[in-house]
Amino acid sequence: MALGKDYATQECSIAGALEIVGERWTLLVIRDALYGVRRYKDFLVHLGIPRAVLAARLQMLTEEGILEKRRYQESPPRDEYVVTDRAIALWPALRALGRWGREHYGKTVLRTFEHTECGTEIGSYGECPACARVVPLEEVLMLPGPGLDPHPADPVSRALLKPKRLLQPIVVDQV
Amino acid sequence: MALGKDYATQECSIAGALEIVGERWTLLVIRDALYGVRRYKDFLVHLGIPRAVLAARLQMLTEEGILEKRRYQESPPRDEYVVTDRAIALWPALRALGRWGREHYGKTVLRTFEHTECGTEIGSYGECPACARVVPLEEVLMLPGPGLDPHPADPVSRALLKPKRLLQPIVVDQV
DNA sequence: ATGACTAGGTTCAGTGAACGAACTATCACG
DNA sequence: CGTGATAGTTCGTTCACTGAACCTAGTCAT
Known part of the structure; x- marks a missing residue:
């Protein structure tokens, strides 16, 4: 901008x-x-x-x-x-934007985020509703949702198809 | 964009x-x-x-x-x-962005937001830490902070100098 | 040592969006 | 009948994004 x-x-x-x-x-x-x-x-x-x-x-x-x-x-x-x-401090803002987008404009669920400790889905601003606290990004597991293309063209999207913790570097499959 | x-x-x-x-x-x-x-x-x-x-x-x-x-x-x-x-559903995202901006780039506090019920400052995503819940915007009181220009040129900024609840229409002083 | 390949850029012409000033339309008021 | 307020539209200039081509450094296979 x-x-x-x-x-x-x-x-x-x-x-x-x-x-x-x-x-x-x-x-x-x-x-x-x-x-x-x-x-x-x-x-x-x-x-x-x-x-x-x-x-x-x-x-x-x-x-x-x-x-x-x-x-x-x-x-x-x-x-x-x-x-x-x-950058990590921006996560609540990004999460809030993503939840807003999904709730108001999303057709399908693309990704879900859950707390590794208890399996609960992360809330609107990066908190775990069960543990009642904002969880560190290392404890957030990103999972592919049903709306995600199962065979994306680019290797990064393929790497992000596997469940992984946030902040963990992605592993791109070599050609 | x-x-x-x-x-x-x-x-x-x-x-x-x-x-x-x-x-x-x-x-x-x-x-x-x-x-x-x-x-x-x-x-x-x-x-x-x-x-x-x-x-x-x-x-x-x-x-x-x-x-x-x-x-x-x-x-x-x-x-x-x-x-x-x-629009109201975007408030947590805006609040999170604002808090991030203030914490990482703000020199002074420009505005504060507090819960009308208990006077506690609203948290990073629109919640009241004391009441432990996200408060409706009608219950959020916006207050001018010390960093705000006390004599702004435009009437809307002047109207926003007074403490007011969010969503309440602003009252612009007539010329 | 030569050519192919990769990563991480820079350069550049074309396009589209933002900017700011000027202009228009409609109605109220005196 | 002229002035002023509100809510826009129009238009020429400027600026940022776009996509394609190009560049540099280093590795690897032949």
Whole structure:
């Protein structure tokens, strides 16, 4: 969105948040990062985002301290983008948006999230209704729902078909 | 954002939600509507949004059932835009975004929200920590914080300086 | 050492959306 | 009959997104 300049006059934390995460694609990049996507190419094929936009978003999110660029191998040199506390702190907002979308516009259930400790489905803002507390993302298990395409074209979507804990890096099947 | 077409391939309720509310300005229009703004001109002066964009957003939100256009006087004919349940259901997501913005980027506290029943500050997703439940918006009192400009130029910002319940229509001081 | 391949970008022309100023329509009021 | 308010529409400019092509560094097989 490049909400930048105009939103500055808004005197509101919501506007402030949207200046950072309100641009097109940004929240989906963060969502993917929380799901365990870490590499440029994996974001690229999973989101279907233009390369230039992805590069710009990753750089901006890194500068804002929402992602962290980290060297994970030296030869050839390769970096991955991993979430920071700031990205994790966005999970309740993302969860609330997702629940709203599903309840008001969703035809089928695409993914469900449950608390690993007790198997209860995570509530609207990332809490476990049974345990009555917001659960850390490491304890959230993401499961494919009935509405999900069972044979997606891209390897990242295939990797996300298996039940997995959030934040755990995805394992992409080699070709 | 016009997130439209591309997000459709995303198979995700978050992407679905962003197709509706992810465009530039849209979430701020909904925020204002929840604060009690109802008229075209009030949105206009408070947001500083281009007229054409505001008209497009109001029409889209009406078509999506998030706002409802309602005739409030016949002569001259005047309509106002009032929130529906779909807009109210977005409150936890907006609250979560606002809290994230304040905690990670806010310098000062601009507004606080408290539960009218008990005076406790509303939590990150619209709940009252003392009452341990999500409180209806009618029971949320919005209060100006120390970071807010005490003498804003536009009448809508001035109207929002007084403590008021959410959803209650704003009262703009006549010139 | 040569060519193919991969990861992670940058560059660039075309397009679409946002911006801001000007203009229009309708009605009330004096 | 002119002025002012509300709620828009129109239009030229600017800016961001898009998709395709290109680039760089390093690995691997021949």
